[in-house]
Each structure stands twice: as structure tokens, then as C-alpha cells.
Amino acid sequence: MATQGKRTRIEDIRRVELIAAAHRVFLEHGLQGMTSARICREAGMSPGILAYYFKGKDEVLFGMVRYNNRLLMEDVIARLAAAQTHWARLEAIVEGNFPAQAFTRPIASAWISVCAEAGVNEQYARLQRVFHRRLRSNLASVFGGMFDAVRLQEASLIVAALLDGLWLRKAVADDIGRDEAITLVFTGIRSLVSDKEEKLLRSGRGHKRAAPRRQQ
Amino acid sequence: MATQGKRTRIEDIRRVELIAAAHRVFLEHGLQGMTSARICREAGMSPGILAYYFKGKDEVLFGMVRYNNRLLMEDVIARLAAAQTHWARLEAIVEGNFPAQAFTRPIASAWISVCAEAGVNEQYARLQRVFHRRLRSNLASVFGGMFDAVRLQEASLIVAALLDGLWLRKAVADDIGRDEAITLVFTGIRSLVSDKEEKLLRSGRGHKRAAPRRQQ
DNA sequence: TAGATTTTTGTATGCTCATACAAGATTCTA
DNA sequence: TAGAATCTTGTATGAGCATACAAAAATCTA
Incomplete structure (x- = not known):
């Protein structure tokens, strides 16, 4: 686990990509329509990826x-x-x-x-x-x-x-x-x-x- | 089925009761929290009753x-x-x-x-x-x-x-x-x-x- | 390149909820 | 009061969803 000191770069990249995708989904479908699956699809990733980079949906949302x-x-x-x-x-x-x-x-x-x-x-x-x-x-x-x-x-x-x-x-x-x-x-x-x-x-x-x- | 002419009275009563209950639930819990079960409980009736008097949830909502x-x-x-x-x-x-x-x-x-x-x-x-x-x-x-x-x-x-x-x-x-x-x-x-x-x-x-x- | 680590995938689990429905209770009618 | 009509109940079904997770793929390390 890379927790302290030198952070693995890809994590930050993915998080930003996913938040940007979430933003696009949000603008089109509203808060209701912003489902995990849709966010991942919009980001061009697999549906499970969101749970890997975020603790829960709320974290994506606040971001x-x-x-x-x-x-x-x-x-x-x-x-x-x-x-x-x-x-x-x-x-x-x-x-x-x-x-x-x-x-x-x-x-x-x-x-x-x-x-x-x-x-x-x-x-x-x-x-x-x-x-x-x-x-x-x-x-x-x-x-x-x-x-x-x-x-x-x-x-x-x-x-x-x-x-x-x-x-x-x-x-x-x-x-x-x-x-x-x-x-x-x-x-x-x-x-x-x-x-x-x-x-x-x-x-x-x-x-x-x-x-x-x-x-x- | 009492459809034409003399309408059975109880139907109108229940519909109003349920809509008033829905209104109370709505004011307290918002649109999200306004579930079928909660509306029926608020009205003091059994959870299935809503489907008997209304075609679907939307009808309750518009009402x-x-x-x-x-x-x-x-x-x-x-x-x-x-x-x-x-x-x-x-x-x-x-x-x-x-x-x-x-x-x-x-x-x-x-x-x-x-x-x-x-x-x-x-x-x-x-x-x-x-x-x-x-x-x-x-x-x-x-x-x-x-x-x-x-x-x-x-x-x-x-x-x-x-x-x-x-x-x-x-x-x-x-x-x-x-x-x-x-x-x-x-x-x-x-x-x-x-x-x-x-x-x-x-x-x-x-x-x-x-x-x-x-x-x- | 072997093995360890990180990243990604696809699916499984369990939850909430709308709706359908069978069966029971009540009220009406003759 | 018998039987029909109406009303009510409790539960079953299935859809949609967040989240967990096992396993595959990719990348790193020595």
C-alpha cells in the first residue's frame, strides 16, 4: 500500500477523471441519474472502478x-x-x-x-x-x-x-x-x-x- | 365493478385520506422519503392499499x-x-x-x-x-x-x-x-x-x- | 524473467422500493 | 342469512442500485 510519502500518481489521475465524468453525468441527468455505473461508463472504465478509488458515492459527489x-x-x-x-x-x-x-x-x-x-x-x-x-x-x-x-x-x-x-x-x-x-x-x-x-x-x-x- | 353512474363513496374518502397522508409525509421527508409504505402507515392503512386506489405512485404524487x-x-x-x-x-x-x-x-x-x-x-x-x-x-x-x-x-x-x-x-x-x-x-x-x-x-x-x- | 504489487474487470450480494396479487375480512343485497 | 360485491391485508416478485470482492491483467522490481 502506497500511503505515505511518494504517492502513486495514477490514483490522482483516475480520481480527477472520475470526478470530471461524474460532473458531465450530473449536468445531463441530475443528481438522481448520477449512478455509479453511468459515471464509470462515461469515464470509459469498468463499473467496479469507482469503489476502488472512492470510499463511497458521497465522496464522488462532494468532489x-x-x-x-x-x-x-x-x-x-x-x-x-x-x-x-x-x-x-x-x-x-x-x-x-x-x-x-x-x-x-x-x-x-x-x-x-x-x-x-x-x-x-x-x-x-x-x-x-x-x-x-x-x-x-x-x-x-x-x-x-x-x-x-x-x-x-x-x-x-x-x-x-x-x-x-x-x-x-x-x-x-x-x-x-x-x-x-x-x-x-x-x-x-x-x-x-x-x-x-x-x-x-x-x-x-x-x-x-x-x-x-x-x-x- | 362500480364504474358508471352512482359511484361508491368510500373510494373518494380513501383517496383523499391517502393524498392527505402523502402530503404530510412529503412535508416531513421530501419527495425522496415519500415511499408507498410510509404513506400507507401515515394513513393508518396496510401497505398494499395504495395500489388498490391508485394506478401508480405518480397518480398519488400529482394528487x-x-x-x-x-x-x-x-x-x-x-x-x-x-x-x-x-x-x-x-x-x-x-x-x-x-x-x-x-x-x-x-x-x-x-x-x-x-x-x-x-x-x-x-x-x-x-x-x-x-x-x-x-x-x-x-x-x-x-x-x-x-x-x-x-x-x-x-x-x-x-x-x-x-x-x-x-x-x-x-x-x-x-x-x-x-x-x-x-x-x-x-x-x-x-x-x-x-x-x-x-x-x-x-x-x-x-x-x-x-x-x-x-x-x- | 519470476515474483510482487498495483490496477482493472466483471459479477455477486444485499438493500430499498414500487407494484402485483392471492387470500381474508367486511359490507351489501335479496 | 347465503351469497355476491367490495374493501383490506400481508406478502411475493422483480427492478434498480451501491457496494464488496475474487480473479484477471498490467506494471513494477530485482
């Missing part, structure tokens, strides 16, 4: 959710780095939460099924909370210098709920497109800030710019 | 979702009937979507699991759409005379998404109470309408009052 969150986060962080004004940072956050190819019904539905599971399984809930906290912290870094604590809390909760609600609608009714969703979020945001505040956010010299949070 | 929606709807309709001003109608709609005893984590989580299923099963999606359409139609009956078509569409989508998003947060993080949620929705709504418009809504003589829709 998969983390993998997914990391992908989304990297995108948002790249967009944030390129943003010059606070308004651009806001666009980065909102657009990053509606990835161009990913705002589809099956993906929305898959994501919602994780939220449903989080209501029952405390470990999933923790993963989701980490994700959410970062979203709100990013929003806070935009609104922070402008709003007092109460209004900041309110505004970031409302925007976060709006994002979630639109994903939910996508899953249930699929009657909304990506651009429409983004437009709606900005309609909501513009109504939450005054004209003077919006001008400030667009100017890029409004107030001190806080660093984005890096968690996980 | 249960309809039952749930009807309960919520009756509440909103009663509140709407008592409302004197447009603003009061708005309060009726929003508060009706956060039933006092029902804004709990397990119930939120159960409801989210139905939404997740709706992403996969077209029949569930239809049920959810009926529900949603009525919500938006109720909102439209408040905003209708005041907003043009585009703004009406936007506002009702945003408010609906906000409601959904707060339920989702309840399921995932459970870091928000009923009163807080209602306050947040009204913060959002107040920012969507101008001061002049809000005054109009509160006056009760703002514009023609449309009848609430009665579907299903």
Missing part, C-alpha cells in the same frame, strides 16, 4: 460539487480581475453566475436537485453555503463603501435571491433566456440603487475597492 | 401536488377578498406565499425537490407552471393599470423570482425567518415602484381593480 464550484469561481475571478469600474465588477459577478453555455434547463434542474439535497444532507448544505457566502461577499465588495451595513445586507440578499430564483424558473418553466435573465437582474439592481449611486458605481472612482474573497 | 397548491391558493384567495387597497392585495399575495407555520427548512426543501423533479418530468413542470402563472396573474392584477406591458412583465417576473429565491435560501441555508423574508420582498417591491406609484397603490382608489384569476 463533483467542489469541482463545479471551482469552475464557476475561476470564471468569476477572471472577470473580476479584468473589471475597471465597480459597475463592471457587478457585471462580472452577475454574468459569471449565468455562464454562457450553461444556462440551460437540464443544468438548472441538476443544480436545483443539489439544493434540494442540501435541505436534507448537512454536508451538501455546507458546500452550498461556502458558495453563497462568496457570492454575497463579492457583492458586498461592490456595494460596501456606499451602503450602510443594513442596506448592504438587504441588497446582497435580494440580489442573491433574485439569481437563485431565476435559475429555479429556468429549471421549472424554461421560459427565459440568459440575456433576459441578466437584464432582469440589472433592472432589479438599478431599482435598488439611486441614480446618483449608479453614476458613482459606473465612474470607477467611487470608493475604495475591496479585494475579492478567496475561499476553499 | 398531492394539486392538493398542496389548492391549500395555498385558498389562503391567498381569502386574503385577497378581504383586501381593500391594492397595497393590501399585494400584502395578501406576498404573505400568502409565506404561510405562517410553513416557512420551515424541511418544507422549503420538500418544495425545492418538486421543482428539481419538474426539470425532468414534464407533468410536474405543468403543475408548477399553473401555479406560477396564477401568481404572476395576481401580481399583474395589482400592477396592471399602472405599468405598461413591458414593465409589468419585468416586475412580476422579478417579484416571482425573489419569492422563489428566498424559499431556496430557506432550504439551503435556513438563515432567514418568515418576517425577514416578507420584509425583503417589500424592500424589493418598493424599490421597483416610484414613491408616487406606491402612494397610489396604498390609496385604494388607484385604478380599476381586476378580478383574481381562478384556475384549476
Whole structure:
């Protein structure tokens, strides 16, 4: 058994391959449809392999959710780095939460099924909370210098709920497109800030710019 | 077989009992935990009985979702009937979507699991759409005379998404109470309408009052 | 290359659950 | 009350699945 010191390389490779396969299966079939057999088939391996590299299905699942969150986060962080004004940072956050190819019904539905599971399984809930906290912290870094604590809390909760609600609608009714969703979020945001505040956010010299949070 | 004309009474009684039991099980254990055996036990009957009164589990499930929606709807309709001003109608709609005893984590989580299923099963999606359409139609009956078509569409989508998003947060993080949620929705709504418009809504003589829709 | 170690395969086991059904209990009817 | 119709029970069947595992294949080591 190679446990200490020099780790055998193939183990890490297989684990990543399997998690990536699990991710693809998840996006297509949701949490329900993500069976061991399907994951292995997707990865081009034999059905028993999963039990060799993972303690159980839960381990694959947590790995998969983390993998997914990391992908989304990297995108948002790249967009944030390129943003010059606070308004651009806001666009980065909102657009990053509606990835161009990913705002589809099956993906929305898959994501919602994780939220449903989080209501029952405390470990999933923790993963989701980490994700959410970062979203709100990013929003806070935009609104922070402008709003007092109460209004900041309110505004970031409302925007976060709006994002979630639109994903939910996508899953249930699929009657909304990506651009429409983004437009709606900005309609909501513009109504939450005054004209003077919006001008400030667009100017890029409004107030001190806080660093984005890096968690996980 | 008593099929035509005078229906045997007991059949209807049992079906309602079983659906009510299914509803209770659903609220406590979610869609996953709602097994045939548990439903029958909850109803105080033998495990085989379900197959006698229903064609399959799906039939119970659809019945249960309809039952749930009807309960919520009756509440909103009663509140709407008592409302004197447009603003009061708005309060009726929003508060009706956060039933006092029902804004709990397990119930939120159960409801989210139905939404997740709706992403996969077209029949569930239809049920959810009926529900949603009525919500938006109720909102439209408040905003209708005041907003043009585009703004009406936007506002009702945003408010609906906000409601959904707060339920989702309840399921995932459970870091928000009923009163807080209602306050947040009204913060959002107040920012969507101008001061002049809000005054109009509160006056009760703002514009023609449309009848609430009665579907299903 | 022989033998040890690691990796992969395919299948077996056991669990949960929906559904079917035979047989028993109850209620109705004449 | 006899017999028919209706209702209820308990269990059997089989599907779908996670997980365990024996054995085969591949790779490493000396």
C-alpha cells in the first residue's frame, strides 16, 4: 500500500477523471441519474472502478460539487480581475453566475436537485453555503463603501435571491433566456440603487475597492 | 365493478385520506422519503392499499401536488377578498406565499425537490407552471393599470423570482425567518415602484381593480 | 524473467422500493 | 342469512442500485 510519502500518481489521475465524468453525468441527468455505473461508463472504465478509488458515492459527489464550484469561481475571478469600474465588477459577478453555455434547463434542474439535497444532507448544505457566502461577499465588495451595513445586507440578499430564483424558473418553466435573465437582474439592481449611486458605481472612482474573497 | 353512474363513496374518502397522508409525509421527508409504505402507515392503512386506489405512485404524487397548491391558493384567495387597497392585495399575495407555520427548512426543501423533479418530468413542470402563472396573474392584477406591458412583465417576473429565491435560501441555508423574508420582498417591491406609484397603490382608489384569476 | 504489487474487470450480494396479487375480512343485497 | 360485491391485508416478485470482492491483467522490481 502506497500511503505515505511518494504517492502513486495514477490514483490522482483516475480520481480527477472520475470526478470530471461524474460532473458531465450530473449536468445531463441530475443528481438522481448520477449512478455509479453511468459515471464509470462515461469515464470509459469498468463499473467496479469507482469503489476502488472512492470510499463511497458521497465522496464522488462532494468532489463533483467542489469541482463545479471551482469552475464557476475561476470564471468569476477572471472577470473580476479584468473589471475597471465597480459597475463592471457587478457585471462580472452577475454574468459569471449565468455562464454562457450553461444556462440551460437540464443544468438548472441538476443544480436545483443539489439544493434540494442540501435541505436534507448537512454536508451538501455546507458546500452550498461556502458558495453563497462568496457570492454575497463579492457583492458586498461592490456595494460596501456606499451602503450602510443594513442596506448592504438587504441588497446582497435580494440580489442573491433574485439569481437563485431565476435559475429555479429556468429549471421549472424554461421560459427565459440568459440575456433576459441578466437584464432582469440589472433592472432589479438599478431599482435598488439611486441614480446618483449608479453614476458613482459606473465612474470607477467611487470608493475604495475591496479585494475579492478567496475561499476553499 | 362500480364504474358508471352512482359511484361508491368510500373510494373518494380513501383517496383523499391517502393524498392527505402523502402530503404530510412529503412535508416531513421530501419527495425522496415519500415511499408507498410510509404513506400507507401515515394513513393508518396496510401497505398494499395504495395500489388498490391508485394506478401508480405518480397518480398519488400529482394528487398531492394539486392538493398542496389548492391549500395555498385558498389562503391567498381569502386574503385577497378581504383586501381593500391594492397595497393590501399585494400584502395578501406576498404573505400568502409565506404561510405562517410553513416557512420551515424541511418544507422549503420538500418544495425545492418538486421543482428539481419538474426539470425532468414534464407533468410536474405543468403543475408548477399553473401555479406560477396564477401568481404572476395576481401580481399583474395589482400592477396592471399602472405599468405598461413591458414593465409589468419585468416586475412580476422579478417579484416571482425573489419569492422563489428566498424559499431556496430557506432550504439551503435556513438563515432567514418568515418576517425577514416578507420584509425583503417589500424592500424589493418598493424599490421597483416610484414613491408616487406606491402612494397610489396604498390609496385604494388607484385604478380599476381586476378580478383574481381562478384556475384549476 | 519470476515474483510482487498495483490496477482493472466483471459479477455477486444485499438493500430499498414500487407494484402485483392471492387470500381474508367486511359490507351489501335479496 | 347465503351469497355476491367490495374493501383490506400481508406478502411475493422483480427492478434498480451501491457496494464488496475474487480473479484477471498490467506494471513494477530485482
